[in-house]
Amino acid sequence: MFCHTVDTPFRAPSFQQIAARYRHVPDASAMLEGKLRLGGRAHWGDMAMPSAAGRGGGTLSREDAHVLVQWVLRQ
Numbered sequence: 001m002f003c004h005t006v007d008t009p010f011r012a013p014s015f016q017q018i019a020a021r022y023r024h025v026p027d028a029s030a031m032l033e034g035k036l037r038l039g040g041r042a043h044w045g046d047m048a049m050p051s052a053a054g055r056g057g058g059t060l061s062r063e064d065a066h067v068l069v070q071w072v073l074r075q
Helices: 015-022 028-038 062-073
Strands: none
Touching: 015 028, 015 062, 028 062
């Protein structure tokens, strides 16, 4: 929760903004899960998403990434 909040943009878009953009996009879940685990280029401005290890959280399993992304997409 250092960069994202549920409902207000902070350093990055809110979870509600992410859900609104990707909720109905085919294959968005897989893309977001990969980005959460491995990091990726910026989609919302200049800041790229760091990998889980780059965020100081160690590795993130595929299963945990899936659970987190499904939670975000329900916001």
